[in-house]
Amino acid sequence: MNFPNHPSHGPRGQALRRAAPGRPRLSIWIGALCLAAVALAGPGRAPAQTIDNPPLLPQDITVFPERDFTSIAGFAANADLLVQVRRNGVVGDAVGRTDGAGVLEVNHPGGVCWRNVTPDIGPGDTVRATYRDTSNNRVLVPALIGSGGATNSQNISAVHAVDAGNGTVVIRGTALLPNGNRIPLARLEVRIVNPGFIDPPASRIGKRDIRADSLGGRVDGSDGNPIPGTGGTLVYEGTTANLVATFFGLNADERQRAVEGQTRLMAWQQTTSAGDRLGMTIHEVGEFGGPGFGGCPPGPGGVVPSASPTPPVHYVPSFLLKAGVVANQAQLKDVVVFPERDFISIAGFPAGAELQVAVRRGTSNRPVIGTARGIVPNGGVFEVNHPGGVCWSGQTPDIRAGDIVDVFQVVNLAFSSGQQQEVIDTRVTRKAFLTSAGELRVNGVASDAAGAPFPLGRMEQRIINPDFNTTRIGRRDIRADTSGGRVQNVPGGAGNLSRVGGSTSSEWRAVYTGLNDIEKQLAIAGQSRAMAWLATNGNGDRFGLTISEFGEIGGPGMGNCPAPGNASIAIP
Structure with missing residues (x-):
């Protein structure tokens, strides 16, 4: 039940924001700053309007067609970009400003939406990013306005990994150039991603992914070196464009984790002499297209209109175990509610089990x-309502504090067993900021069901920014709680959570200390979250968890999910 290890802690299939294998993102940020400095060094020059396809380092444009998502890196920090999907003209576009590291994401939580319509990115489409002609850019990058880079979406596909029964795990796919020829094997790689690979001693694997390529791939151990006798080969079948990736040397537990992971097929347009990969496309098996987060426009097929929710299997709410009751903890599963995104993540039920989820509000006969x-x-x-999961039926509910989330197993079309939890009223009211004295703070509020101040001992505040990995912190988040939190690898670093305004106040404040100026700026650019849970135990496990994410927007969480609605129905 300890949330930090929950697979939903980060987005499924998180973007590989790098220019090439092993190139740290901090170098991209520095390169982008240098790029801006070069632009400033030549005022008065006419814009070159050079658009490199594929993009040249430090610029990097990675396309994720299954999610209609693109990740852009290596541009100048805080610059205004125009992103277009082109197919015999422009079929979709977006505008946004890069962060302090020169990164902008489109159709991905934390990024910007496509405008007007979410394009269905397909093979042969070109995703192009250029500097806009704005007052900001005229000061920041005057010589680069109209310039940028582009990546062609590659024609690649793959299916889920299977245990071949002979000690190997096999993945099949295809890879074609626009002229119908095969993409060279040297420009292809297959990965299986599963954070559960890191689980000694059952699994010897020390990374969250294993890789297959034409050179034998990599299955690394905890020491960062390949595990003897393991590898991943990648070949074409005869003269066809049918690919076969074969992982060998894995034990039974590792093979099972491979089958449970997400398969990705990667293809790029060029490889530099230094091994950098330019113009990357990543095919993610099992992902779906359409709006990448709440508030983004529908795909070309339009909005799925709302309707009344489909009635749940008959059940009696009082038969469900309450997550806040200590005596129930041994039987509880891990249910996490993200109210801003109307998203719920559930772990602990066996694979293959049928689950019913219901959200109730109030005490009427139609809750x-x-x-x-x-x-x-x-x-x-x-x-539910997250890429790779299932949609809400009929309508996407606007999940709020005080709502009740019921989760139970269905066996033979009938209620079996399950649990329930109340959505906690916890939220960030002001994301990470610096005071006039240079102190890094996050402000928020939290109340219990009766409106009283929520116990700070059952709360944690986090600031999430993957760029923390490029600093001495070495992980994607910093945390504040009543015990000093965790600011890893920073001497004297701490995150302290305290109440503001006395014992009757619901306001809280997180204060971080020990960070340098770059780390503070990354915190300000990151996402501020407030976490609260209904109960805990001696092991620190958390039950009935709510995570409020500042800046996120609700509504359909992926393509083909229904629009928000206000209908309510009775329990049958």
Whole structure:
């Protein structure tokens, strides 16, 4: 139940924001700053308007067609970009400003939406990013306005990994150039991504992924070196464009984790003499296109209109175990509610189990405002309104503090067993900022069901920014709680959570100390979250967790999910 290890801690299939293998993102940031400095050094020059396809380092444009998502890095920090999807003209575009590291994401939580319509990115489409002609850019990068880079979406596909039964795990796919020839094997790589690979001693693997390529791939151990006798080969079948990736040398537990992981096929347009990969496309098996987060426009097919939720399987709410009751803890599963995104993540039920999720509000005879139902996939994580999961039925409910989330297993079309939890009123009211004295703070509020101040001992504040990995912190987040939190690898670093305004106040404040100026700026650019849970135990496990994410927007969490609605129905 300890949330930091939950697979939903980060987005499924998080973007590989790098210019090439092993190139740290901090170098991209520095390169982008140098790029801006060069632009400033030549005022008065006419814009060159050079658009490199594929993009040249430090610029990097990675396309994720299954999610209609693109990740852009290596541009000048805080610059205004125009991003277009081009297919015999422009079929979709977005505008946004890069962060302090020169990164901008489109159609991905934390980034910007496509405008007007979410384009269905397909093979042969070109994703292009250029500096806009804005007052900001005229000061920041005057010589680069109109310039940028582009990546062609590659024609690649793959299917889920399977245990071949002979000690190997096999993945099949295809890879074609626009002229119908095969993409050279040297420009292809297959990865299986599963954070569960890191689980000694059952698994010897020391990274979250294993890789197959034409040179034998990599299956690294905890020491960062390849595990003897393991590898991943990648070949074409005869003269066809059919690919076969074969992982060998894995034990039975590792093979099972490979089958449960996400398969990705990567292809790029060029490789430099230094091994840098330019113009990357990443095919992610099992992902879906359409709006990447709440508030983004629908795909070319339009909005899925809202309707009344599908009635849940008959159940009696009082039969469900309450997550806040200590005596129930041994039987509880891990249910996490993200109210800003109307998203729920569930772990702990066996793969293949059928689950019913219902959201209730109030005590009327029609309390159900949201339902979802589906089968727990391999890996054991069942998600609602999140890429890779299932949609809400009928309508996407606007999940709020005080709502009740019911989760239970369905056996032979009937209620079996389950649990319930109340969505906690915890939220960030002001994201990370610096005071006039240079102190890094986050402000928020938290109340219990009766409106009283929520106990700070059952709360944690986090600031998430993957760029923390490029600093001495070495991980993607910093944390504040009543015990000093965790600011890893920073001497004297701490995150202290305290109440503001006395014992009757619901306001809280997180204060971080020990950070240098770059780390503070990364914190300000990151996402501020407030976490609260209904109960805990001696091991520190958290039960009934709510995570409030500042700046996120609700609504359909992926393509083909229904629009928000206000209908409510009775429990049948």
